[in-house]
Amino acid sequence: MDSVQTGIEKLAIMGQLAAQVVHEIKNSLTTVRGFLQLLKEKQNVPSRQEYFDLMLEAIDHANNIITNYLHLARPGNNSCRKIYAPQKLLTEVSMLMESEAALKNISLKMVIPENLPPLLIDPEQIKEVLINIIKNSLEAMPDGGEVTIRACCDNRKLYIAISDTGTGIEEPVLENIFEPFYTTKASGTGLGLFIARQIIHNHKGEITVKSTPGRGTTMFITLPVLSQEEKPGYMDIQHQTHSLFT
Ligand SMILES: Nc1ncnc2c1ncn2[C@@H]1O[C@H](COP(=O)(O)OP(=O)(O)O)[C@@H](O)[C@H]1O
Ligand SMILES: [Mg+2]
Structure with missing residues (x-):
């Protein structure tokens, strides 16, 4: 019963967070897309290096959010204790x-x-x-x-x-x-x-x-x-x- 309860609570929490997770990932994708577009259109962008760093940061951010979110889904029931x-x-x-x-x-x-x-x-x-x-x-x-x-x-x-x-x-x-x-x-x-x-x-x-x-x-x-x-x-x-x- 305890683990069923935990499972249901976990799903409810994940459901509540899902919209925000999607939002954060969408923001990161928008950032990366924007910089890629700029780099594609302009040959000599002076802040090229900076754009690459910002894109890497955005990708890391999305990755961290997904990793943390998925950790919530891991089995935390009594069987792992x-x-x-x-x-x-x-x-x-x-x-x-x-x-x-x-x-x-x-x-x-x-x-x-x-x-x-x-x-x-x-x-x-x-x-x-x-x-x-x-x-x-x-x-x-x-x-x-x-x-x-x-x-x-x-x-x-x-x-x-x-x-x-x-x-x-x-x-x-x-x-x-x-x-x-x-x-x-x-x-x-x-x-x-x-x-x-x-x-x-x-x-x-x-x-x-x-x-x-x-x-x-x-x-x-x-x-x-x-x-x-x-x-x-x-x-x-x-x-x-x-x-x-x-
Ligand atoms: N030991 C600490 N010293 C100072 N601020 C802290 C500490 N632990 C947590 N915080 C504050 O709590 C916030 C939330 O922490 P957390 O949930 O781990 O998210 P994150 O580390 O990704 O910001 C941090 O952004 C920070 O402002
Ligand atoms: Mg932290």
Whole structure:
């Protein structure tokens, strides 16, 4: 029943997003077409190189939108769930992101205790969430900085906090960051955090954010540990989570 429900919800979300996905791709095609037409008609265009770069950007944008959209369609039902150790999950994600961080002069730290309780998760999906969050952190630190991954638990939940020393997020932006297609980046898709939230909610967890403009951002995730049965309210979780890490 649970997986049927998840499937129906997923289809509904994909249906809601479909029009916007088509719109974004159409825009990219229009951009590429426009530049191709110009290049075809004029032999010596001075900004030829610039046109090629803009076309490549438009193609990458369309490709990112499609890739992210299709990720929503991937099976996220209970059949993909495995018992997984949080240490293993976080270490794997950290290793995946290490080289990209190093290239940007960013150090990636992990502060996690031993013996965290196991989770019942689709590890590929949860890794995608963590990677989306860390990528945002890297993008918010053009001059280098630090990303710290912390985790702790009580007997019902695992709490993960990912902090950066980046630009932070101003109040009007903060309200929208989980909305589909909301982005402040020239080449962003605005789907990263929307998808992250879908995945975490499908796992009966919560995702929240706390940010100080000019100082940095922390994303908080809670996930039920194996024995957890009921889910408390959102405000309760937000309060508990934020205070655990401050
Ligand atoms: N760690 C962060 N620091 C600063 N801004 C962030 C951070 N994470 C998310 N954001 C803001 O949230 C927006 C939405 O993020 P996301 O859904 O991943 O889309 P995208 O990265 O494609 O813009 C970003 O455009 C950015 O404005
Ligand atoms: Mg992103």
